[in-house]
Amino acid sequence: MKPHFALKMLALAVISFTVASCSKSNDYKDSSRGTGWKVDGKNGGFKLKTDYEEQATGPGLVFVEGGTFTMGKVQDDVMHDWNNSPNQQHVQSFYIDETEVTNGMYLEYLDYLKKVFPPEEENYRNIYKGALPDTLVWRNRLGFNETMTENYLRHPAYANYPVVGVSWIQAVEYANWRSNRVNELILEEQGYTARGARFDVDASSTFDTETYLNAPTLTYGGSDSLARGGRSSERRMKQNDSTNIFVQRSDGILLPNYRLPTEAEWEYAALGLTELRSYNVYRGRKKYPWDGSYTRSSSRRTRGDHLANFKQGDGDYGGISGWSDDNADITAEVKSYEPNDFGLYDMAGNVSEWVADVYRPIVDDEFNDFNYYRGNVYTKNAIGEDGKVKVVTTDSIVYDTLANGSIIARDLPGEILQVPVDEDETYLRTQFSTSDNRNFRDGDRRSTRYFESFNDDAENPDSNKKMYNSPQHRVEQDSAGSVERRYDESNNRTSLINDEVRVYKGGSWRDRAYWLDPAQRRFLPQGMATDDIGFRCAMSRVGSKSKTGKRAR
CATH class of the missing domain: 3.90.1580.10 (paralog of FGE (formylglycine-generating enzyme))
Structure with a gap:
């Protein structure tokens, strides 16, 4: 009996030690493995989210x-x-x-742009117009396809069909x-922004994720009642957690x-x-x-x-x-x-x-x-003279004129202006040395058969000896707003490949x-x-x- 009793006691001790270890492990979960300090954020301490499970779909x-x-x-x-x-x-x-x-999903996007950036206002006209799909892609000189030209995008019969053009x-x-x-x-559903905040916006008070994370007080055009008007933000303020009123990336x-x-x-x-x-x-x-x-x-x-x-x-x-x-x-x-x-x-x-x-x-x-x-084209947030990020306003919308003359808005009001990375980010780095890496090892001057490391002329950006000699059409706009399209009429082009062509599968x-x-x-x-x-x-x-x-x- 004694050996049997001793075996029971040993098993009980092992179980007790395991439970105690688990308990200690659970307690330690809320403490730093580096310093032993609590990471619950109380009393001004460091806060680390320890109950994060996984990314939501x-x-x-x-x-x-x-x-x-x-x-x-x-x-x-x-x-x-x-x-x-x-x-x-x-x-x-x-x-x-x-x-x-689908067409229905894309129409939701167009509806938002039309409400927030009314196309009847001159300053916003090209925002909505630039987002419109090209319905004329259905036309064929020897085919009757006007039904799709007129109906495919907007008719409810095609709402669940893939958007094209x-x-x-x-x-x-x-x-x-x-x-x-x-x-x-x-943010609204979890009570950080005011209920209905996403509807109560105009061109000068839009929401942008990166702006909210980097300069939350500038979100919604600087409206505190919208950016932190939810119950969760109010709860954080009542807890005197002034450093964490807004959701941060570390919240997950x-x-x-x-x-x-x-x-x-x-x-x-x-x-x-x-x-x-x-x-x-x-x-x-x-x-x-x-x-x-x-x-x-x-x-x-x-x-x-x-x-x-x-x-x-x-x-x-x-x-x-x-x-x-x-x-x-x-x-x-x-x-x-x-x-x-x-x-x-x-x-x-x-x-x-x-x-x-x-x-x-x-x-x-x-x-x-x-x-x-x-x-890869690496950029960074533009910083103003006041040391804060530059947020695009209704007067500084960034447009892009495409090769076919279309004008598309690339930076909308409320977004942080992006600029290319410079030597501050590239100096002595081994992974990248420039902002634009689209032609790296296949299209840059060093990858051409004409490149000579000992010849300074090989580094001349105006050199015509390029690996991909594609047409260079130009679109120019005069002071009156008239667009002039200049087609490349050169007979020496050898390729259609350049840094502006994209893969489709x-x-x-x-x-x-x-x-x-x-x-x-x-x-x-x-x-x-x-x-x-x-x-x-x-x-x-x-x-x-x-x-x-x-x-x-």
Whole structure:
């Protein structure tokens, strides 16, 4: 009996020690591991959020767990572009829209701009006008498409169809607007801003996420009653927590910005490789976002139907009468086809989609194979003479004149003015040395065959010996506001590639099945739009790679 009793006592001691250890661990959770001081923020001490769980999923988004995959060509290159050679890449976890941005979603954006920046006022006219999709993309000199020109964007019959006629720049501006509206709602719902604050605004009192985080007193045009008029802000003031009245990045409440997905992210999400995984390796490759090598369904119920909306052959955009195999002749309503393994719809067919990257014929995996992206232009907040950030006002809106003469607002009132990084940020750095890195290692002077490090003339920015000698159209505006378009008439141009062309991915309703392969890539100037290119937004993931932790083998 004694040995048995001793064994019981030993087990009880082990359990008691474990409980005590857990208790100590839980107590220690609220204390600094560096100093032992409390991190609850009381009595003027340091405050650290210790109960943060994970990033919330933003409206419309689906979580995509990152990983390693083969990016690039997986079938014959019948176009002989040689621009998608296979290369191994790793993508961090991220979120991406479940569907393409629809006409209804984009009309919400236009409605906001029209109310806050009335286009009948001269100062704001180009804000709304610059955001309008180009409905004339539907016109064809030998086709009757006026019905789409007049109805596709605004008619309720097309509300749930992907928006088209949107340039890359317009897609970026929509993503910026969406970021602010989502975070503005979060602050109101959690009681930090006044109820209804998001409706009680005009051009001089808008909300911007970065302004709120960097200069919260300038949010809503400096209106304290709106910026901190919620119950949570009042509670913090009553607790004499004057240093933390406004939500900060360290609170983990606000979401990262919506943006366009990178090319690597889009291709990884489109492939949906989860079903091919065998432990930590892939068992094969995929030709399309769905399983198999064919574009028609093999299930009994839908056998013979196409799995995406694309052009089957000459003059065949949707099958014959009585047997519409893809149920569409132009675009189709989103979610008309089954999602891929990540739960994403229309990652092949319907419309092609803009991605964030500047186009180059190669993906430079020798330089980087982690979160690959070409297009970085690093900026910083502009600081005024008073030492505070410069916020764009109604009198200092920043516009961008595109190559086709269109004028688009790039910095709206309430946003922090951005300027290129300079030597303060680049001096003695090894990662980057300039603000604009779009042509790094492929298009800059050092990457041309004419570059000579010992020849000073090689560093001349006016040198005509460029790697990509693309047309240089110019648009000039005189003092009276008249626009003069000057086309490049040179006969010496050798390429359409420059730093203003962007990649778009995925096949569309106009494309043959060849383009449905997620590895295929094409490019178009960032200010142009077509009737078969749309977009969807993405968002970076902060914190853990997985939502479920490491899975058991």
